[in-house]
Amino acid sequence: xxxxxxxxxxxxxxxxxxxxxxxxxxxxxxxxxxxxxxxxxxxxxxxxxxxxxxxxxxxxxxxxxxxxxxxxxxxxxxxxxxxxxxxxxxxxxxxxxxxxxxxxxxxxxxxx
Amino acid sequence: xxxxxxxxxxxxxxxxxxxxxxxxxxxxxxxxxxxxxxxxxxxxxxxxxxxxxxxxxxxxxxxxxxxxxxxxxxxxxxxxxxxxxxxxxxxxxxxxxxxxxxxxxxxxxxxxxxx
Numbered sequence: 001x002x003x004x005x006x007x008x009x010x011x012x013x014x015x016x017x018x019x020x021x022x023x024x025x026x027x028x029x030x031x032x033x034x035x036x037x038x039x040x041x042x043x044x045x046x047x048x049x050x051x052x053x054x055x056x057x058x059x060x061x062x063x064x065x066x067x068x069x070x071x072x073x074x075x076x077x078x079x080x081x082x083x084x085x086x087x088x089x090x091x092x093x094x095x096x097x098x099x100x101x102x103x104x105x106x107x108x109x110x111x112x
Numbered sequence: 113x114x115x116x117x118x119x120x121x122x123x124x125x126x127x128x129x130x131x132x133x134x135x136x137x138x139x140x141x142x143x144x145x146x147x148x149x150x151x152x153x154x155x156x157x158x159x160x161x162x163x164x165x166x167x168x169x170x171x172x173x174x175x176x177x178x179x180x181x182x183x184x185x186x187x188x189x190x191x192x193x194x195x196x197x198x199x200x201x202x203x204x205x206x207x208x209x210x211x212x213x214x215x216x217x218x219x220x221x222x223x224x225x226x227x
Binding site: 041042045046049051094099 | 215
């Protein structure tokens with residue numbers, strides 16, 4: 001079946017540190033991959049997406065590359081800010097587009 | 113600012129009450145969703161409406177009753193809830209039900225507490 005596995009949190013980083021949040025997936029066919037972010041007290045916001053192998057999604061300094069050979073979609077940012085503190089969810093949409101699967105979420109706290 | 117608006121932001125209800133959650137979007141999206149999110153967990157899909165017709169019900173108990181009066185509105189009617197139903201209820205929409213190229217847009221949710 002389809003599933004998404006994210007690294008366990010919480011993650012605490014100092015401002016300007018490099019961020020990686022690992023995400024791997026299991027899926028048949030060619031899923032689309034997404035990163036969503038949830039700030040405290042809010043709903044989820046789409047951060048970036050990639051719809052085919054080797055695509056790189058990017059937004060607000062965050063990047064993730066769709067790696068079919070390693071079934072991964074790791075989220076990276078070169079220099080985090082306090083305002084990046086949030087919960088990050090990796091997600092996939094299956095080949096048929098019928099279902100959306102979320103990872104368990106990774107909580108990030110950035111300290112000044 | 114979110115383009116999916118949910119009301120109320122917070123709701124406290126007793127187990128015998130009847131209440132409704134409301135969701136509205138004006139992006140012309142044809143698919144709308146209800147998700148339930150418990151603390152420190154990912155959202156769990158409850159219902160999907162596509163072109164105002166219920167297309168997915170994830171075996172949700174009948175005390176939750178969805179309604180889609182038109183393409184912009186989605187309601188969730190609540191009756192005889194249990195304390196374990198306390199959660200953040202998220203509404204989402206997408207251009208089409210095919211989510212590969214049509215990502216979900218979420219509202220900020222209704223924080224529900226059942227006493």
